[in-house]
Amino acid sequence: MAAKRETDSRTQAERKSERELVVTRTFDAPPRIVFEAWTKPELLQRWWTPKSFGIVFLSCELDVRTGGGYRFVFRHGDSKPMEFFGRYLEVTPPSRLVWTNEEAGDGGSITTVTFEEQGGKTLLVMHDLYPSKEALDAAIASGSTMGTDEMFAQLDELLAAR
Amino acid sequence: MVQYSPTRLDSSFAALSDATRRGVLEQLGRADASITELAQKFHMTLTGMKKHVGVLEQAGLVATEKVGRVRTCKLGPRSLDDETAWIEAYRQRWAARFDELDNVVAELKHKEKVDGRKKRDR
Numbered sequence: 001m002a003a004k005r006e007t008d009s010r011t012q013a014e015r016k017s018e019r020e021l022v023v024t025r026t027f028d029a030p031p032r033i034v035f036e037a038w039t040k041p042e043l044l045q046r047w048w049t050p051k052s053f054g055i056v057f058l059s060c061e062l063d064v065r066t067g068g069g070y071r072f073v074f075r076h077g078d079s080k081p082m083e084f085f086g087r088y089l090e091v092t093p094p095s096r097l098v099w100t101n102e103e104a105g106d107g108g109s110i111t112t113v114t115f116e117e118q119g120g121k122t123l124l125v126m127h128d129l130y131p132s133k134e135a136l137d138a139a140i141a142s143g144s145t146m147g148t149d150e151m152f153a154q155l156d157e158l159l160a161a162r
Numbered sequence: 163m164v165q166y167s168p169t170r171l172d173s174s175f176a177a178l179s180d181a182t183r184r185g186v187l188e189q190l191g192r193a194d195a196s197i198t199e200l201a202q203k204f205h206m207t208l209t210g211m212k213k214h215v216g217v218l219e220q221a222g223l224v225a226t227e228k229v230g231r232v233r234t235c236k237l238g239p240r241s242l243d244d245e246t247a248w249i250e251a252y253r254q255r256w257a258a259r260f261d262e263l264d265n266v267v268a269e270l271k272h273k274e275k276v277d278g279r280k281k282r283d284r
Contacts (some may be wrong), residue, residue: 013253013261015245023253025260029267033274047262048198053255107188126256134237138191140248141223141237 018133021109023126031115034122035094038113039064049074055082066091070099107135177221182206183214187223187237194236197226 018024027034037043049055058073058081071085086100086108091131095115101108109128116123130136177183182204189195189203201211215235218224225238 008244011253012256013249015249021252023256025256027260027264027267031275033267033270034263036270037263043266043270047266048258050258050262052258104188107191113187132192134191134193137237138188140245141187141191 015136016127019130019136021128023134024126026118026120028126029122030094030120031117031122032094034124035097035115038097039091039093040158048072064088064091064097104139107131107138109135177217177223180214180217183218186214186218186235186248190224190235190237194234196232196234200235 011023011025013023016050037047043063044062045057045060048060049057053076055074055076058075060072062068062070064070066088068088068091069085071083071086074082074084076082077136084101084103086102088097088099088100089110090096090112095112097111099111101111107130112127112129114125114127116125124146139148178187185204186200189200195203197208197211197215200206200215201208206210206214215224215226219226219238222238224235226233226235228234
């Protein structure tokens, strides 16, 4: 358990401002490799939905270029498929990716991921910028950023553990 | 460690299990609204919307205030109370993904090394 917590703490997350969430993590490989794992659908599918989430990919389409679109379709148990989609606003290999999150309508965030070389390793910073304080508050209130079904799965676990 | 209160979880679980109520929260995140406006927005009767808002209010996710004949709804105190718990859940979710990503990255790194060696040996 202690070891698990140690690896777990390598991922930091905070609400940086009224409109921003920031997640950081370091990976033991240069940016070109980490970037590749974010931009090839067959690689991204291998890590985006860990088993513990209880969701599986039905499809994963990535058109990784400025102006290109992406669409993820997931299923959680017997629920109806969930879609997540948007457009890439900026693609600069191997250092920067920017995309929109449009499944939640105009309250969706813009995600910027930067891959910074640090002595052969990669410092990854993921930055989610919401259109307003209210939009981020609402995402938190409704659990929409997590994918509501995933949040329910976590609630289910917590409730079952009572 | 964040403490989850089961009663609170039960009430938010029930409140959020309905697509209309989740829509109402997102809507109120953008701007306060009266029950009448919400009913119109979600193509619903006033009575139907009152019920939904009632459930959200009981869970503390929405607060309402009656001024004259109009009942105005806004995001409730619970929404922000739960921010710390939400961010921790969000962090854990990315931590789980990144642990998987470590494996993919290690494999790519290894493959690059082997391929590089092959090229040199050619």
